[in-house]
Amino acid sequence: MDDTGSFKFTAEQEQDEQMPFLDTLIVRKTDGRVKLLVYKKKTHTDQYLHFSSHHPLQHKLSVVKTLLDRSSQIVTEEEDREQEEHHIHTVLARCGYPDWSINHVKSQMLTRKTKKTTQKRIRQLSDEAKSTMVIPYSMCRTYRKL
Numbered sequence: 001m002d003d004t005g006s007f008k009f010t011a012e013q014e015q016d017e018q019m020p021f022l023d024t025l026i027v028r029k030t031d032g033r034v035k036l037l038v039y040k041k042k043t044h045t046d047q048y049l050h051f052s053s054h055h056p057l058q059h060k061l062s063v064v065k066t067l068l069d070r071s072s073q074i075v076t077e078e079e080d081r082e083q084e085e086h087h088i089h090t091v092l093a094r095c096g097y098p099d100w101s102i103n104h105v106k107s108q109m110l111t112r113k114t115k116k117t118t119q120k121r122i123r124q125l126s127d128e129a130k131s132t133m134v135i136p137y138s139m140c141r142t143y144r145k146l
Helices: 057-074 078-094 099-129
Strands: 018-021 024-028 034-038
Touching: 034 057, 034 078, 057 078, 057 099, 078 099
Parallel strands: none
Antiparallel strands: 018 024, 024 034
């Protein structure tokens, strides 16, 4: 907001076939298709919570998970995803993160993904197996013994 209380908006212009949008860098390829990368400003320092800090372990692991999640959700091409993952490893190593912490989070993410895929497939099979069954209602006379 400016001094008058009004919002100001800025618009990014495409430069060199690229345009940033939030955490995403949109890149136009020569064939006209688009690929997405993780975007970081030039002033980004790659400083994250240091592993030797006195924070709970789950906070430190959530740093790893956040970076890996962002990479897997945004990056569209496998080669770029591998490059981003290598960058994450390098940056976190500088912040004191041991390899086991990154591998642990990757393993958890893979387990969750596998579990989700399995549950989705079970629901699909269940939906396919369902069919309609009609049970006719007939009025029965009840006789009392006299």
